[in-house]
Amino acid sequence: MLKFGLLGAGRIGYTHAVAINALSNASIAAVFDPVDEAAARIQDMSGASRASVDDIMADGAIDAVIIATPTNLHADQIEMAARAGKAIFCEKPIDLDVKRVRACLDVVAETNTQLMVGFNRRFDANFVNVRKQINNGAIGTVEMVQITSRDPSPPPVEYIKVSGGLFRDMMIHDFDMARFLLGEEITEVSATGSVLVDPAIGEAGDVDSAVATLKTASGKIAIISNSRRATYGYDQRVEVHGSKGMVCAENMRSTTVTVANEQGYTAEPLMDFFMERYAEAYKNELGCFVKSVLENNTITPDGNDGLKALELADAALISLQTGETVTLT
């Protein structure tokens, strides 16, 4: 039985608490959130006590923490938890500054801490299956990856301003997916972007539509396209081409219903909320974390995966600004 301290009981913290609650080998023992209602909701569901961050770190009965606080607190809380000997599940990103991430990961390494970074898409049944097909040799050697990722609508501009920008906030998931599917480190990044959805995003210094091209040392290529708008729902697809074939994952739908009439054949729009689309992935993610900690297995995706994705985002941003391909060392 793994006892958790939950740091941050907002939307995503609550999602993780529900996942923990459904597990027979884990529980939420304590919850921290400055907002009373948020903390109370977790307490009602799980019987957790309410505590401060320091209390949680000091509580020897707590084995692990879930860090679901605002991004700017992640790195500090990871370091605290690492020094307190707790296993850590942290929402991505660790930090928006690569240097801060590296320093934080040094502490994780020194303390020999188990750390998972929350790239939830790696736990989606579709993408897991794509990876499995690749591993089984179904498409031979991977050559090219295409990732399409489009949000239903942009977040508030106030969020955009503190988000680190599209590459660090949104495409970071796709950078991780590209690494997951390519199976080889990326050495070159080229990116471009535009403001097509909302001028206010441009005024905030960000883009809302972007494309990145990635390349590995052996010449494998990945292309990612992102948009902050998709009227037909949350569009999440990958396709991987290899020497012997292709494997792809199409979008999920709530139902398989089609209506046909004089206008044609119509299927419903896609789910339009990432927490609905990835509901099962969030559960699988926490289940995998708990199992890995209890069995002392290697954890994936770990801090290094979080760092690599951020480095790719930074490289993409430089490429956008300079028009040049950025080489990663």
Next chain:
Amino acid sequence: MLKFGLLGAGRIGYTHAVAINALSNASIAAVFDPVDEAAARIQDMSGASRASVDDIMADGAIDAVIIATPTNLHADQIEMAARAGKAIFCEKPIDLDVKRVRACLDVVAETNTQLMVGFNRRFDANFVNVRKQINNGAIGTVEMVQITSRDPSPPPVEYIKVSGGLFRDMMIHDFDMARFLLGEEITEVSATGSVLVDPAIGEAGDVDSAVATLKTASGKIAIISNSRRATYGYDQRVEVHGSKGMVCAENMRSTTVTVANEQGYTAEPLMDFFMERYAEAYKNELGCFVKSVLENNTITPDGNDGLKALELADAALISLQTGETVTLT
């Protein structure tokens, strides 16, 4: 908060207990099952006490029962529960004998009991959406319904022998679905069947492949095809044709992954277990029952729906034997 007594803790009883457990407005208070391990599993999960059927019926703190015992006990237990003033969720069928069902429903009526019969497919998101499209007028007036329902593989012949036969055991779900989608009572039944999958099923006096044609007073037609075998998984589809168009629900898959190579484009087989395919439907079903009881709403599908489906199964069996269309009064 609705407190349940669970009668029968086998595979389907356990499924219902899990569904109840996940609800915030219901709980399993007591469980009856002659098998220690089965009862214990429910107790561990829910904190229920173990009890006899009589105990459960006599316990004034228990509001409702789930009847998931063998079929031959259903009618008696419904009557007991009805007289004890409990709301009842009963697995289909109420009984294999129409007369016994009618007598049982008389008791339900006299005691003014809330009874739901477990036609789980009515709670599947796909079929619910099909019904919703019809209600919304998307296809005009319903004219023809086509239902395809094929099991991955036949049950053991020992089960076949006590099952009541394909029409009462398997196609009964489709008879209910036909009624659900037609929106009008069926007045004529014609059916045929063959032994194509396993000669032992024929020796047991049953068929393993069958087709039924149903007709309503206004001339609407439904056709149902069943087989006890489908190598590609559990095949469950409906399509409804109306004066203005068509609405259909295709099969569900675990993932949306396709592999393409020299042999073509291949998607995975269908889920091959009904409890996996209808996992969400089972949850929705109990959730709906609990809500209906707590709010004192009309319950659907009710005892009459169970009776009607059985009458259609009996008529189909007669048609199979005589080669004649059977008229229902």
Next chain:
Amino acid sequence: MLKFGLLGAGRIGYTHAVAINALSNASIAAVFDPVDEAAARIQDMSGASRASVDDIMADGAIDAVIIATPTNLHADQIEMAARAGKAIFCEKPIDLDVKRVRACLDVVAETNTQLMVGFNRRFDANFVNVRKQINNGAIGTVEMVQITSRDPSPPPVEYIKVSGGLFRDMMIHDFDMARFLLGEEITEVSATGSVLVDPAIGEAGDVDSAVATLKTASGKIAIISNSRRATYGYDQRVEVHGSKGMVCAENMRSTTVTVANEQGYTAEPLMDFFMERYAEAYKNELGCFVKSVLENNTITPDGNDGLKALELADAALISLQTGETVTLT
């Protein structure tokens, strides 16, 4: 080089003439049609001379005839052509009266004439491929066939009155397709039908919506559903279930385009005209006929196939009227 006399230059006669014209090993030498414009159109296209039916039959340079005249002339013209030693391609049906068909086929047999009956769907690439998959063992032994065939809209009631009724006019194609796919003769027929589309069709003594269930001696089952209306286009699908799997042919579309927006994902309606849907099949059909005649091969579908389909239509009509399953000898 096969020289044809074309009897009847209406819509379907013209289609066949175009197909012949595109072949390098056949030509239209003479055309008969009482309508000047119809005959002239063929002459312009092919350089054919205009002739009477008698002229064509007497012309020793003409090797074969295409009979595309009104149905009531088919049997007489087949007999004339058979006695004149010509190979015959005749549009279905040979006649609406089974006795007349049998007498006609006696003449065909006595004269050892090559006769193809125009069941064009057997030459559609999709259904040919379905048959090929069956022959290749892809689905094991055939067990159940499902055929859906729905016209975009009903023909004029004047046509309905002389058509022989839905079973002989429309479902006859599906009876032939069932025989083509089952690979075994049908021994039992059960059918039902309704007037749901147009009351005038009912007043003309016909139905506009119908279902038939067919069974072979070994117990294989076929179900056919027909409607005279489908707002979404000309709906033509088959699926065949066997001991090892299933093979199906979905509808054809003019394009693969989908539009996605807030209302969902929409593909265009189906083609809504049978001559567009089966354009390639008509070409393949005549090409196959020409090749078979030139190489003196056995011709399929032949007169017996035309007879069998008509017998099934008659049996279906009796079953509709009596509510009983009709056994074929």
Next chain:
Amino acid sequence: MLKFGLLGAGRIGYTHAVAINALSNASIAAVFDPVDEAAARIQDMSGASRASVDDIMADGAIDAVIIATPTNLHADQIEMAARAGKAIFCEKPIDLDVKRVRACLDVVAETNTQLMVGFNRRFDANFVNVRKQINNGAIGTVEMVQITSRDPSPPPVEYIKVSGGLFRDMMIHDFDMARFLLGEEITEVSATGSVLVDPAIGEAGDVDSAVATLKTASGKIAIISNSRRATYGYDQRVEVHGSKGMVCAENMRSTTVTVANEQGYTAEPLMDFFMERYAEAYKNELGCFVKSVLENNTITPDGNDGLKALELADAALISLQTGETVTLT
């Protein structure tokens, strides 16, 4: 009636001749090809006379030429035909050297000649429909275009060496498609590529896998991915995202047949030959050219379209070599 001189009777010249032959308003009057068999095949089919290039240019009865000779002859023959007052259909590319193309187009302009460049995909029913949906406002303002174009297998290395390289030989079609779908000129090009399919292609100085990112002045983005290998057939897809939705064209297949068994649901591979895939497009293309010339309409795609696509290919090649985004003026 438009009379053609056909220059070059190889594979593509023959295809165009077949298309002309099927038209009622055009014919092949003369054919030039140094290979006897090639010329004879055209003569047999169309009754054309055999002639030299000079004869064709000098023949006042010839209204138009089809230039289907090797690429290095295109520009000279366009100029000859332009000066001879003939309408011109020329296979792409006009030349591999942008300067030569510009000089050639100057002659076309001076002589006021009607010139179509053979970007056949603009005449494919799918892509035509995509463009039509955009024109009809189905997706609002175009924002992002994704084009996937993968050949079944690479051409011989000897061809690669004279082809001008992947960007000028293969992706040039996609550059034209991007322009066709974006509806706005491209101002920035970034590209990368790898040798993943055949090292001999790399030794010949070319790549076999490549990606290009294009951008317009208003910020619209197009991404193109190409590979010289696709085991599952000739992969040709586009999707266009706009402010109000998305429109896409999926691959075409020969049939709609699916086989389902224990391994899953399998549809056939794609057609694997571009001339089969685009058979109808080639016919539409010539039909459109003939109509445009006879009615003296503006011709699209014209010489400028050929030039623009080549400029994009050159820009992509520079970007591949420098790692920098290339700005077009």
